[in-house]
Amino acid sequence: DGGITQSPKYLFRKEGQNVTLSCEQNLNHDAMYWYRQDPGQGLRLIYYSQIVNDFQKGDIAEGYSVSREKKESFPLTVTSAQKNPTAFYLCASTRTSGAPYNEQFFGPGTRLTVL
């Protein structure tokens, strides 16, 4: 089903807590991405990584952190500094060589709710 998995599917967080969302892919893709989706809005890029041990901020990185220690994994931590973290979080990956190399494959998403 696309080769990208995200866990958990639903996550509840108390204010002040950090939580980590998991994203794993077995597509051998080099690049991975995290997006946030709010109702009635498009997807907004949080962080992305082109290669292991390297990542760049997207458009809305404040209050989030990532790591890329393995090619297959790109976890996202939502810190207590993120003021409005309730949203649907989507992870994606893509090839960066060969053709076609543009298509981003998405995971099933994690719905985060702050209590």
Next chain:
Amino acid sequence: GENVEQHPSTLSVQEGDSAVIKCTYSDSASNYFPWYKQELGKRPQLIIDIRSNVGEKKDQRIAVTLNKTAKHFSLHITETQPEDSAVYFCAATLNTGTASKLTFGTGTRLQVTL
């Protein structure tokens, strides 16, 4: 950076009619324009894409057109069916062979009525 505007935000058509969704982009360097379909609570899935060296691309009932001069591109769905009901997103990026930062439109909710 790139800015993508999409309209309409909602679109209701009768089964069998055509649907058209339009997007404009700001960065003339963008060269890759995908369209994603997202059903309620599900992941976005690519339905069609077009590169800047092509003006039109068709895949069965779905087609995309690109006007680089005007910086707009459109999704056309013919003979709509109830299963076409979903939210559709356009996106644009400058693809350089490395990680591409897609900029998405805000989405169009398409409702196909019987």
